[in-house]
Amino acid sequence: MINSNSANIPYYQYLDHQGHLRLPLEDLSTNTDNLIDFYRVMLLTRTFDLKAINLQRTGKLGTYASSLGQEAIGAALGAAMSEDDVLAPTYRDYAAQLSRGIKVSELLLYWGGDERGMDYQYVRQDLPICVPIASQTCHAVGVAYAMKIRKQKRVAVCIIGDGATSKGDFYEAMNAAGVWQLPLVFIIANNQWAISLPREKQTNTRTLAQKAASAGIPSEQFDGNDVIACYERISIALKQARKGEGACLLEALTYRLSDHTTADDAGRYRPPEALKEQWQYDPIVRLKTYFLEHGLLNEQELNAIDVSCGDIVSQQVDEYLNTAAQTPESMFDYLYENLPESLQTQREEVKQKGLENG
């Protein structure tokens, strides 16, 4: 149970880093097919991620923020959410986005400098990636408020990083979610770094989860590299929110195995031993070990998943690379529902520029 009164923040782990079960499986994770789905999404995310970095290095993608090592949280979240719930993500939540049906080609379009990458074909009410840190926390409050007054059985989910928990937006949002008992789940993907600032320099609190006490909402921590813990704990939180029991804050402990973005060099601030140690906790290896040790999947079957992820990504990369750029004048076409007359000349000007340079 999520318990707000306890000064000690509860911590959950099901599958330890050697792939051994620490707690009996509950709910849907007893179903092997679900576990395989988690695995598939994690692997798809990682395959996409490696490919994206590659594309960036070869000049075919802009600056990109990797989600390496953090795939479990999103894979679990995507599976736990209902399709008509709303996700308010940050820029490292590809696993959740892919799991919810957002396409690899859309993510690539976005980082490839094309707004159409935020015009998701599915989950059309999900918010686009939020770059300004923590702003989406307050947006999620509005989404959840709308769901509540319309008496819908839907939940808003907001993901943020550890750095975001130092922002005022985060406190304002949690506070409102608490006072209005909103169907809103906040998840902190605590990857121990905010660019170069380590977790211990971000705040003096012992956990990030305990910040929920300031808003009177319950909170807990779990192992964010244990996809089963992520799934179980997020499912419980969503269920409570859906039943009208209000908001909560979940802190998923993970680690950023990559640089902050492709424009960053973590070698300047992160000791190499720390990174080496963290690779032992890789969420994908962990689930794979569990599958193999329990005879749920063999090497061949695991390999087949690997191959299918590779196929999806290369097909989607092709789609991305073959998408023609938007017209220059399109920069005016979604400013307002109807372009004010006063901007028509400027639109014409850039259109002309396009024709001359094109």
Add this chain to the structure above:
Amino acid sequence: MTLLKTTEMNMVEVNLVEAVNRALSWELEHDHEVLLLGEDIGVNGGVFRATDGLQSRYGSERVIDTPLAETLIAGMSIGLAVQGLKPVAEIQFMGFIYSALENILNHASRMRNRTRGRLTCPMVLRAPYGGGIHAPEHHSESTEAIFAHIPGLRVVIPSSPGRAYGLLLAAIRDPDPVVFLEPKRIYRLQKERLNDKGEALPLDVCFTLRDGEDITLVSWGAMLVETLQAAEELAHLGVAAEVIDVASIKPLDMKTILTSVEKTGRCIIIHEAARTGGVGAEISAQLAEYALTSLLAPVQRVTGYDTVMPLYRLENYYMPTVKQIVTAATKALEYA
């Protein structure tokens, strides 16, 4: 049908803040997606009483007393709007809007563009603004130019009860985000008869309040009081001044202003906000760009100074006066 008949002729005599209240009430009544949020707007009816009585009429779910958190108010409005509701948020004073600026600039005004129209923000942020009421520190500034610089946003400023009513209705019905700035100095200045039947005025256009051939006076908000008085004084001097209420300072209806200046050849822009980088500078620049050959005299600005808004003992020195406007106009008329 009977309902329609009575509402068609609902003549009321109201001041500007009452007109705001009427418009909000009309929209709450007729559009169930509309909701209000802000600090002290419910039981208390807002510190200026703009939302007086609305919570008891429409319930606390739709007229929301929020915690004291402006980032939340703006951010939450975005969340409500992308879910298809039409939030009308009150920022208690413009002086406290700045922590909402990030949400206005980075999110509300960009959401349609970022998502290529998938998600939109039909929301209004209302805020009382401007000086002249001997208010405490941070309660008197006019910083509309900050908002006028933001693409994807509308910035609307009424200058009379009728325009407050009609423009606020239009702002709420507009499918894009609007910052609606209410000149609080004239909240209760004058009453006006208006038909409270839900008829909106157009956005993105100026209103010509007075016709004249000799000079164009361009202003908005509370400064229209001084501007109209100046036009009256000029009339006594035999000068026919055309007075334009810009009303929508973003996007700017330069067509109306240009047409007028092409006729008069002279233009004074009057605003309470600081001079440098004010909206007057934009109007003046466009006049130089598009009406140079019509101009018979340099365009002048009569504005607040590039200072911190003084506390109220010096406030009147900061505010543009009728005399300044008349002097500027006289000077413009001295050019052959």
